[in-house]
Amino acid sequence: MKPEIIMAGKWLLNALLPRTCAHCGLDLHCLEPAPLCPGCAACLEPLPELHCKACGLPLYDGGGACRDCRGGAPRSLALARSAFVFNPQLRSLVHAFKYRAREDLAGFLAGEMAAALPGFPELAPYSFAVAVPLHPAKRRERGFNQAELLAAGLAARGNLFHLEGAAARTRNTPSQTTLSKGDRKANMAGAFSVGKPELVRGRNILLVDDVATTLATLEELASELKKAGAKSVAAYTLAREP
Numbered sequence: 001m002k003p004e005i006i007m008a009g010k011w012l013l014n015a016l017l018p019r020t021c022a023h024c025g026l027d028l029h030c031l032e033p034a035p036l037c038p039g040c041a042a043c044l045e046p047l048p049e050l051h052c053k054a055c056g057l058p059l060y061d062g063g064g065a066c067r068d069c070r071g072g073a074p075r076s077l078a079l080a081r082s083a084f085v086f087n088p089q090l091r092s093l094v095h096a097f098k099y100r101a102r103e104d105l106a107g108f109l110a111g112e113m114a115a116a117l118p119g120f121p122e123l124a125p126y127s128f129a130v131a132v133p134l135h136p137a138k139r140r141e142r143g144f145n146q147a148e149l150l151a152a153g154l155a156a157r158g159n160l161f162h163l164e165g166a167a168a169r170t171r172n173t174p175s176q177t178t179l180s181k182g183d184r185k186a187n188m189a190g191a192f193s194v195g196k197p198e199l200v201r202g203r204n205i206l207l208v209d210d211v212a213t214t215l216a217t218l219e220e221l222a223s224e225l226k227k228a229g230a231k232s233v234a235a236y237t238l239a240r241e242p
């Protein structure tokens with residue numbers, strides 16, 4: 001095809017399907033597959049090499065474990081890792097994904113998670129993915145469960161087996177954002193049930209979610225899965241709140 005025709009085609013696509021960077025709003029080239037402009041995409045921050053060996057919290061002052069994990073309180077969740085730190089650029093992407101119903105971003109985000117996964121060989125034994133469930137009312141309101149789309153995307157890329165519908169959210173818990181650490185734990189108590197224990201029994205389960213803030217939600221779900229017979233439970237999220 002002649003270059004002029006290709007140029008005209010690209011111009012037409014740009015005019016018909018204008019796309020902007022999910023963070024800074026800069027116009028994106030129509031053939032640019034990423035939802036961020038190159039400048040914002042370069043700002044995505046992989047989980048630093050120095051992170052808590054147990055919970056995956058970025059450690060900016062060195063050491064092998066964060067203060068919470070050094071205490072050695074027994075947990076149901078064996079370990080947690082994240083592909084990225086939850087910085088402003090990723091926050092804009094996650095916000096667009098969840099609250100502006102940009103369901104189409106799931107493929108890109110799952111691809112980024114799949115690309116970062118081999119960097120955590122400690123997660124290799126955990127090959128059965130369980131998405132953190134949303135309460136049915138919240139799922140109806142949003143139209144989809146972002147964690148389920150990420151788990152399905154990881155499975156489609158051959159990284160994991162997706163155990164659909166293994167667990168459910170039985171209580172529509174209030175938002176965790178304004179609660180203290182202790183209150184978050186109490187807020188999550190009894191929030192989940194494992195409807196299909198036969199799917200998790202004896203297996204190493206990897207919980208998949210978009211953002212890990214405190215580990216209260218993941219810990220509560222891990223505890224239910226262990227009660228249902230899971231051998232071990234770890235977590236892998238797109239982002240970790242530092």
Ligand SMILES: [Zn+2]
Nearest residue numbers: 021024037040
């Ligand atoms: Zn941008």
Ligand SMILES: [Zn+2]
Nearest residue numbers: 052055066069
């Ligand atoms: Zn830790």
